[in-house]
Amino acid sequence: MSRHSLPRQADDFPAWYGAVVSRAGLAESSLVRGAMVIKPYGYAIWEAIQRALDERIKATGHENLYFPLLVPSTVLEREGELVEGFAPEVAVVTHAGGKKLEEPLIVRPTSEAVIWATYARWIQSYRDLPLLYNQWANVVRWELRPRLFLRTTEFLWQEGHTAHETEDEAIAEALRILHDVYADTAEQVLAIPVLRGRKSESERFPGAVETFAIEALMRDGKALQAGTSHYFGQNFARTYDVRFTDRNGKEEYAYATSWGASTRLVGGLIMAHGDDAGLRLPPAVAPYQVVIVPIAGSEGDPARVREASDVLATTLRAAGLRVRLDDREQRPGFKFNEWELKGVPIRLELGERELDGGHATLVRRDTGAKETTRTDGVAGRARELLAEIQRGLLEDARAFRDEHTLEQPESYDVMREFLQAAGGLAVGPWCGASTCEERVKQETRATIRCLPLQRAGSEGTCIVCGSPAVERATWSQAY
């Protein structure tokens, strides 16, 4: 246990994770197995992530819309690969309005089926293309081993579904989302450095020709898939008969992409930055960027401190910062611990001594560094510090990832040992055979997290079997 009475990360990372989620007030289990209640502090973080993604989704030319939750089972069943992929996970509505339904309805596990069945009505000509649509929604996938935020029976996400005239345009779309929406949000907003790559065949989304993903390394040495973007070729268009008249007057099937990022990102945020004292939130998503803790000595004038705290809060808010003034009747030490646990980037302490000197104390959550600043310049200084913290967390996480990346292992034995211990990411040449992929998984529980976006080829021989390599793969244990 740390002084915050959290389990230590090094002792028991899963216990640490569970304790942080619970004690920082992020989420809890609900009455339905595997579904969570997202509590206000956790939801505020999700809202910030939503805003960042939504801005980027719109800036890249997409519009939001909304498709129904319930999908007729026959519509889902038309798409063989989707059904095969999701059948074990779906929840089925058999009764509604007091009657048994003639046809069961599936609670959407994802919306490709209902959307492409509808696109058939919306797409007649190349003039109707591209369709660049996204929806914010809840989905249900029955989970056998649920884990708050990371794997829940119901989760919240955005799912984009686009239709295009050509293969090139569709692939460019899937990559644009990967780079300009997902990787940009992860790095610039969540301060999480990510690998951008292709999935191997065994890790692709059902029905996808190509799945692209961003992968992040957590502080326990495991990877987290933090967003995926799929190119489907004409598979869905064939299944749901989405044909259009192209520029030459010929009938063609439309090309599809879909892409999603979910509340799982909140889990990634916790595990990428948290330490033994709790969360460390990047300022861009912190519900409160600054918490003000008034320190009223037992002999001084508490009203004076409270008033000065109020004034400071107003000043900082006027400067556009998200501020919490913690004037509860608790001991300062209790409050310090709580706000450290909750990961607020800056704590501002204000006591009579500070007041007399015309200054305040600022404490950074990321480094613990403490400094004194004049109260008349506090907003400017807080803003500088927030920018430093945002940058610092990204650098920290990048340095951690670099230290936990095994480039070009000397031998398969070395790589196996590294992966078995969840030492991080191992990057080595691969022959492309699923047998080697499977062998690594059996022996280490690690999977190929990603392959280079460009099929550039590789020198040398497969780290697993010694046959000629076709590309370099990145392996890791993963969530």
Added chain:
Amino acid sequence: MSRHSLPRQADDFPAWYGAVVSRAGLAESSLVRGAMVIKPYGYAIWEAIQRALDERIKATGHENLYFPLLVPSTVLEREGELVEGFAPEVAVVTHAGGKKLEEPLIVRPTSEAVIWATYARWIQSYRDLPLLYNQWANVVRWELRPRLFLRTTEFLWQEGHTAHETEDEAIAEALRILHDVYADTAEQVLAIPVLRGRKSESERFPGAVETFAIEALMRDGKALQAGTSHYFGQNFARTYDVRFTDRNGKEEYAYATSWGASTRLVGGLIMAHGDDAGLRLPPAVAPYQVVIVPIAGSEGDPARVREASDVLATTLRAAGLRVRLDDREQRPGFKFNEWELKGVPIRLELGERELDGGHATLVRRDTGAKETTRTDGVAGRARELLAEIQRGLLEDARAFRDEHTLEQPESYDVMREFLQAAGGLAVGPWCGASTCEERVKQETRATIRCLPLQRAGSEGTCIVCGSPAVERATWSQAY
């Protein structure tokens, strides 16, 4: 048919409504009976409404969170009145993860049950109160007579659920939401004037001690309930055993409110402002506030007009306006009709003649008024016009409501005839007996839309039965 080939409102209001929803690209029916696809233009309006509500919900001290979609049927069944109210409308999940569930799960029709079952864990002491929480969610209520936006099997909404120490505080909360969130959004954002009142017993939410509502008059003379706020007393706390230690160390049950507003508001917006040419959107929620239509004459220089249009669009966007530049290859007349149908508040026409004179033509959607303005002052002028349109629509709707309100009918016969013809709102003294309420409903299909917030009493005799009146009721046919 009007020149926009819409049915005329006066001829067939429901047909007009359906045609506007469809042709303006707001929504369409989905593959599941009664559930709708909200299309991008309709969803953009909903996003604007969401923003307005969410701002006000937060400004009044509430936080967002999220509870699961699926509720164990036994949890819902504990609350007798809720179950009785919603049983005929629920959708039931009986199978999940490839197995029959031991206990069926209900797709939430509303979340009081799951939330209060959880509040039991969150509330121990008066120090834990109040809980001021809200969620944005989808709910499912099986509809026998679905109608896009107005009554759909699945709809999107926010539902607030608060817990309080005292009755007074809970009632004040329910009224604060009615005034500061719902009525304010309706009037200031949607430009829809609303009545604020109490519901009669027969119209209350299941389990509510008091239901407050905002009611708006549509242009066919029918009322629309546009938001409700309920006070539940200690009913839920008793059912779900939510007790707390009060300030005197005594055990008490917590007092509850809940309140919701939904995608139905989009329907209200259509029917409160629309005319025979289509939508008329208040600028505050219009996805585009200004549409620029370049008019390139067949002999002129189309590139010059296009460039000037681009510059104007940039100028207007820089001034904070939402602008659409319609440079599609269609005839101007076609575009004019389409943007009128879609209710864009201002159309800006720019042709070579205008360009030569250094001006542009602005056309108001609400009044059809056309004016010429200098291009160098166009952003300022557009902003003024938008403010006028926002105000004008509210005034129009208020004038319409006043003209369609029958105050103090001379006799029951007069009121009956008025209500049978869906002439609007009839306000008359009522004895408080449900028999009179029922008689009016049987004879006219009108219900009591609301009663005064203050039980102020009433002079005179019941308009229906002639017994002494207890208060003044507002009757109308309604959606």
